[in-house]
Amino acid sequence: MVLPILKRKTNLRVNVIAIIQEGNNPNMLKARLYDISIFLTALAIAISSKHIIIPTSDFIKALIVFWVFSSLYYHLRVFSKNGNTNFEYGISYCLSFVLFTGPLGLFIFETLYRFTVYAYRKWTKTADQSEFTDTLYNIGAFVITNSIAYFLYLQLGSIIDFNHYHYGFWISMFLLTCIASLLSATFLVTAFYIMGDFKTLKEGVDFVFKSRSLLDYGKVAITNGLLFLFLKDGKWDMLISLFILNYVVSRSFFSKAQSAQHKLERDKFEQMAYTDFLTGVHNRTFMDKKMAELNQSGEQIGIVVCDIDKFKRINDNFNHAVGDKVIQHFASTLKSYLDEEDYLFRSGGEEFTLCLRKRDYDQTRNLVNEILKGIENNAVNVEYQGEHVSISYTASFGLYYYKVNDQISIEKAYIMADQLLFRSKDLGKNRASMVNGLAKAVVV
Structure with missing residues (x-):
């Protein structure tokens, strides 16, 4: 599921002066408290759900498969930046996982996956100063938004017989995907406001509704829907095959996007080398x-x-x-x-x-x-x-x-x-x- 992942924009060189300055920055302090509150809310939701709704053996298998492929997909993330805040568009399959295991199962998966990423960034020395609280935010935001989608799915299931209505299941998956994505964007907009990156309501609304397309929602809904059906039916071979297919296709698109980006950068540098700074004409x-x-x-x-x-x-x-x-x-x-x-x-x-x-x-x-x-x-x-x-x-x-x-x-x-x-x-x-x-x- 393509959803934004928060990454604060901070200087990678950590020293005493930077820590003191950060402590004196009220926006940064508010952002850290916001991250922690999101995580604690998610923890409360997970604990209140009391148990994982599937057998332990199935949960462990699903956890391992989703963790392995999500960790692989981490390298296909797309970076973006807004003011003082960096964020990534990462590939997530939380919706199918929460529908299969429940909020507690999702919380365990997200914690395992996000701290795997945290450890990797620490190991490669690419972690930001706020890496830990950003990790808490990402766990919390994904658990909250997809848990809401999970409870809505239960309500829809009690009202609508998905097997009776043609395409009823897929329509519900599309609606749940839209809701989860919009909620996630709303959390991120709140973070932008706290950091001072958004000044007006219009900026926030534009980000929520214009940063994604119906095609993106459709791809996420179909993928998560298929994964959920395979999980329910115990078709582990089909599940892994879908993951592999998704990874290969995503890797191909990512490589092409990287090549296009590199060409764009080369063209830009070439243009700079051949352009007169004062007049903008050729030099x-x-x-x-x-x-x-x-x-x-x-x-x-x-x-x-x-x-x-x-x-x-x-x-x-x-x-x-x-x-x-x-x-x-x-x-x-x-x-x-x-x-x-x-x-x-x-x-x-x-x-x-x-x-x-x-x-x-x-x-x-x-x-x-x-x-x-x-x-x-x-x-x-x-x-x-x-x-x-x-x-x-x-x-x-x-x-x-x-x-x-x-x-x-x-x-x-x-x-x-x-x-x-x-x-x-x-x-x-x-x-x-x-x-x-x-x-x-x-x-x-």
């Missing part, structure tokens, strides 16, 4: 990589090098923070004119390089002129010394258009575009100097 490293790829393309391409005119004056008249805002505005403006196939790189301080693709020379030239005018007629609004200031600026461009081939590499085309940028600067700035490498024509 010089990515430009070198992409140019090496384009060098083999044989396509017609426009290499544009551009920068902001008199940028030093902006920094001198205002400050570097304002200068950064102007650079960000320049990058954003350039990007707004480009198609998906085009590339924009920050190749220097206020210098940017564009690779304009899949256009003929006239289209490329017109686009550069359009960008030039767009920047001239636009301004960036910044805050300076407590006032809002509008700063106008211009930019100069150098365009070299050619077909990528062995005679002229894209790196050489970049140098030519850079030289054309200097020509624009020498001719008075706020202009574009262009060369059509296919026609050997120069336009200024």
Whole structure:
């Protein structure tokens, strides 16, 4: 059964100062008392049930099988985090176990399983400072929620003949799964409120009702229903087979999820390595990589090098923070004119390089002129010394258009575009100097 398991977020390095700080933290103290109260409530429910409702031999067999497979499933848990509280979505089969053995049997199973996990985390040095009370909470929460489901099942059984009504048993299992899961989420939301992670009622309601889907409930209900039926009928071979099948399938999905997560992390790190921190566009490293790829393309391409005119004056008249805002505005403006196939790189301080693709020379030239005018007629609004200031600026461009081939590499085309940028600067700035490498024509 996929239900949240509480894990406090704490520093793994335990020392005297951390313990003193924790003792002075009223929220942490309240959370520990809450964990203990949940456990004591579960203990009271278990004791009040007085006995295990099946023969001892059957209970021991069921206990061993459920303990072994639950311990194996522990490695397939999914971690999540909310503010100061960590929690795991673990696989649990408490509902089938409590229906077969009763609340006392479930309490014994949960205590054995949770302290197995506790010992493992201590042994592997992955335990949190609050590991012990978190263990008590998890025992208590699972026993309380599933014991409530157990008593509701008895009431439903006294009212409804499951064998008489088509699918009556499975409908009841689905309802019990929903109730147990919602109760468990409610306990966890209470913990979030105590820790200060939730501030409003809406946050709690959203967590309770939006963190799970009907498909999740259905999978849990079917699995626990089958396990319960196998337990009742003494079909231990079928029971173990179902556990093994569930484990293999879960392991497969978990491995795929881990691979996807690792790929996502690699892509994220790669994106960070290739992204300019200030502007969010590609950096010089990515430009070198992409140019090496384009060098083999044989396509017609426009290499544009551009920068902001008199940028030093902006920094001198205002400050570097304002200068950064102007650079960000320049990058954003350039990007707004480009198609998906085009590339924009920050190749220097206020210098940017564009690779304009899949256009003929006239289209490329017109686009550069359009960008030039767009920047001239636009301004960036910044805050300076407590006032809002509008700063106008211009930019100069150098365009070299050619077909990528062995005679002229894209790196050489970049140098030519850079030289054309200097020509624009020498001719008075706020202009574009262009060369059509296919026609050997120069336009200024």
